[in-house]
Amino acid sequence: METLLNYFETIPAHHRVILIVSGLTFFWILEGILPLFKFKYIKWKHAVPNLFFNLTLLLVNLPLAFLLLKSADWVIITDFGVLNWLPEMPLWIYGVLGLVLLDFVGSYLPHIIEHKVKPLWMVHWVHHTDHNVDTTTANRHHPIESVIRYFFTLLGVIIIGAPIGLVMLYQSLSVVATQFNHANIKLPKKVDKLLSYVIVSPDMHKVHHHYVMPYTDSNYGNIFSIWDRLFGTYMELDTNDIVYGVDVFPDEKENSNIKDLLKKPFQKYRRSAIRD
Numbered sequence: 001m002e003t004l005l006n007y008f009e010t011i012p013a014h015h016r017v018i019l020i021v022s023g024l025t026f027f028w029i030l031e032g033i034l035p036l037f038k039f040k041y042i043k044w045k046h047a048v049p050n051l052f053f054n055l056t057l058l059l060v061n062l063p064l065a066f067l068l069l070k071s072a073d074w075v076i077i078t079d080f081g082v083l084n085w086l087p088e089m090p091l092w093i094y095g096v097l098g099l100v101l102l103d104f105v106g107s108y109l110p111h112i113i114e115h116k117v118k119p120l121w122m123v124h125w126v127h128h129t130d131h132n133v134d135t136t137t138a139n140r141h142h143p144i145e146s147v148i149r150y151f152f153t154l155l156g157v158i159i160i161g162a163p164i165g166l167v168m169l170y171q172s173l174s175v176v177a178t179q180f181n182h183a184n185i186k187l188p189k190k191v192d193k194l195l196s197y198v199i200v201s202p203d204m205h206k207v208h209h210h211y212v213m214p215y216t217d218s219n220y221g222n223i224f225s226i227w228d229r230l231f232g233t234y235m236e237l238d239t240n241d242i243v244y245g246v247d248v249f250p251d252e253k254e255n256s257n258i259k260d261l262l263k264k265p266f267q268k269y270r271r272s273a274i275r276d
Contacts, residue, residue, distance in 0.1 A: 001091045008172065009165035013062055019053070020139075023176050027135035027183040036186040036202070036239060037131045049258045050136035053126070058140045059251065060146040069159045073166035082163015095169075097160050100224055104172040105156030107222035110149055112233070115217050120148070123265040128216070129255040131245045133209050135183040138174075142265055170223075177223040182207035200225050207237045211245040 039046075075081045083098055114124040126142040141149070157167055181200045195201040200221040208219040218235035221228045228234040245255070254260045 001095045002224075004169060005091075005095065005165035007165075008168035009163070010276050011113045011168050011172075014170075016265065017058065020058070020175055021170055021197075023179040024054075026133055026136075027179050027185070030135045031134055031184045034185045034187075036184050037132075037208070039134075039184070041123070041132075046132050046134070046256070048138040049132070049256055049261060050140045051256050053143075053261075054136070054139045056143045057141060057146045058084075060143060061150060064150055067154055068167055069164050069241075070159060072162060072167055073152055075158060075161040076163055079161075081157075081159060084161040086147075095166060098160060098166045099170050102153070102156050102162060102167070103221070103223045104227055105159060106149070106170070107174065108220050110152040110226040111220040111222070114145070114148070115220070117260055120266075122267070123148070125246060125249065125264050126261050128209065129249050129264070130259070131252045131255060133182055133184065133206065133244050135179045137183040137209075138178040142262070144202075144265060146168065173231075174222055181183075196225055198225065199223060200228075203239055204236075206239060206242050207235055208243070209244050210237060211243045211247045216242035 010241040012263050023084065029262060035110050075084065082162075083094065084103065089097075109195055114120040122143050123145045126145070127137070127140050130137045130140055151168075153171070156162070162170075181202050182205065183202060189193075189203075192201045192203040200219070200223065205221075206223060210216060215235055215237055218233050219228055220233055225234070245252075249255060
């Protein structure tokens with residue numbers, strides 16, 4: 001764990017980019033070998049808007065990385081945050097606990113808030129309006145959402161008292177985990193179920209992308225499944241019954257157009273298009 005944290009403490013920006021590209025490439029290939037759904041789409045064409053939003057995610061996160069560094073340095077210097085207030089513990093427990101807590105504040109919490117707060121839900125629509133969920137969907141987030149998620153991670157660093165090595169490790173694992181659980185891959189049911197007791201498995205997350213309630217408001221987790229199980233937001237649905245998208249935005253052509261997706265958060269509020 002010490003070696004791992006030391007590496008991520010000084011991980012170069014280009015290593016992070018390589019990690020994102022490598023993950024996408026690996027799961028992209030795996031989708032062709034073990035597909036869950038045989039989509040009737042042109043794979044590269046479907047990927048274009050999703051990769052555009054992957055790029056905007058990088059453009060938001062990389063320039064703001066210094067804030068994470070400053071915050072992580074501050075909590076260590078001032079001995080602030082949950083991890084710094086707990087009794088001394090083995091490094092591996094410290095690392096796992098830090099990752100689990102960062103996953104709650106940096107991912108689960110903002111995700112559930114985005115579903116419950118109407119303006120934020122409209123921003124989050126961009127992610128949910130993909131009709132063919134695959135590994136490129138993982139970071140299909142409107143730039144506004146990327147900023148929101150970033151500042152929740154920043155909040156997590158301060159509250160939890162996480163050092164920068166742990167923060168960078170969490171962000172790297174988060175990228176790989178979300179590429180994995182969005183990937184259009186078919187694992188043996190028993191394997192997927194077993195994985196879902198610890199991490200968010202592909203079948204578990206696909207339920208979240210079902211086009212109607214209450215399934216859309218379930219399985220918010222990113223890396224760990226503990227928070228969904230703990231807070232009662234865990235649900236199951238046979239993958240054969242899953243239909244991707246958002247029921248009030250059924251136009252697949254519009255939902256594949258970058259210009260339309262960028263405008264989606266600013267559309268006029270329609271009662272039929274936002275939940276009560």
